[in-house]
Amino acid sequence: MTLDDIKNEIEVAENIIVLTHENPDGDAIGSSLATYLVLKKMGKNVHVVNSIYPRTYNFLPHSDESLRESVLDKYDLAISLDCSDIKRLDDPSESFEKAKVKINIDHHSSNTMFGDYNFVDPVSPACCQILTMILEYWNIEIDKEVAACLLNGIITDTGGFRYEGVSPDTFEYVSKFLEKGVNLSKIYKQGMQTITRSRFEIRNLAASRVEFLEDGKIAYTYLTQKDMDDLGVLRSELDGIVENGRDVEGVEVSIFLYEIENGFKASLRSNDYVNVADVCLLFNGGGHIKAAGANLPYSLEESKERIVAAVKKAL
Numbered sequence: 001m002t003l004d005d006i007k008n009e010i011e012v013a014e015n016i017i018v019l020t021h022e023n024p025d026g027d028a029i030g031s032s033l034a035t036y037l038v039l040k041k042m043g044k045n046v047h048v049v050n051s052i053y054p055r056t057y058n059f060l061p062h063s064d065e066s067l068r069e070s071v072l073d074k075y076d077l078a079i080s081l082d083c084s085d086i087k088r089l090d091d092p093s094e095s096f097e098k099a100k101v102k103i104n105i106d107h108h109s110s111n112t113m114f115g116d117y118n119f120v121d122p123v124s125p126a127c128c129q130i131l132t133m134i135l136e137y138w139n140i141e142i143d144k145e146v147a148a149c150l151l152n153g154i155i156t157d158t159g160g161f162r163y164e165g166v167s168p169d170t171f172e173y174v175s176k177f178l179e180k181g182v183n184l185s186k187i188y189k190q191g192m193q194t195i196t197r198s199r200f201e202i203r204n205l206a207a208s209r210v211e212f213l214e215d216g217k218i219a220y221t222y223l224t225q226k227d228m229d230d231l232g233v234l235r236s237e238l239d240g241i242v243e244n245g246r247d248v249e250g251v252e253v254s255i256f257l258y259e260i261e262n263g264f265k266a267s268l269r270s271n272d273y274v275n276v277a278d279v280c281l282l283f284n285g286g287g288h289i290k291a292a293g294a295n296l297p298y299s300l301e302e303s304k305e306r307i308v309a310a311v312k313k314a315l
Helices: 003-012 026-041 127-137 144-157 168-179 184-193 197-208 225-231 241-246 276-281 300-314
Strands: 015-020 045-048 077-081 101-106 117-120 211-213 218-223 253-260 263-270 291-296
Touching: 003 101, 003 117, 003 127, 015 026, 026 045, 026 077, 026 127, 026 144, 101 127, 127 144, 127 168, 144 168, 144 184, 168 184, 197 218, 197 225, 197 241, 218 241, 218 300, 225 253, 241 253, 241 263, 253 300, 263 276, 263 300, 276 291, 276 300, 291 300
Parallel strands: 015 045, 015 077, 077 101, 101 117, 218 253
Antiparallel strands: 211 218, 253 263, 263 291
């Protein structure tokens, strides 16, 4: 499989659906919108689907064209972006599995290679950086709107260029986006700093519940569905909470649990030496070495007990 093979499949397809992972973050939204815009310019009948679209990213171009569900029963081509496992794909109509051809583009080391064509680069700090490289390889112009979406993904998934994995290529691509006229400071402020009042309040609630365990090496907090309902916050708006614990001096692993159907979602971040992807793999989850997650089909108390115990063994 080569990038040329993937391009050939795109060129012969007429109806295409673009999908990403559940509860999409800035990289998922940026990569899916960028791909959608590129395919539209190629003359394709393309739909981008996010059953829950985070309000944080409403400022991105053509965000209002994101659909809540699939339109066609079967697509010629389905493209999954920034998703490590088909079980995490936000695809209520199972359009990916029904499609004639399936493409999987991602940067998670735990990717299960679930596509007919898989292009996975675990070294890349963001799926949007992979897409930038792919578009340049294909000699497809990255206009200002596409660049804005790609920049949003790179900024958010690198924590504003703070995380490991940021490379010389990262800044080279960003420089090219700026040459297109993209406003970096605006995207940084909108994607990284500006939050709704309800998100501000839910973050404060989570912060008030933080417990420090194992001599301060573990930070733990949680939110229930009632918490989210009371403050009018969607699950897609909880990003950033787990990073708060990691930023505390002495913390190696930050654990954030939030309620989902049939249990709790565990979001983990580490600082120096714990591979949280391996921890989450114990619960059929995965992700990156220092950022991973898993679904825990237990009560809050049992979920906490199990995930904390696994992290303690990894310390």
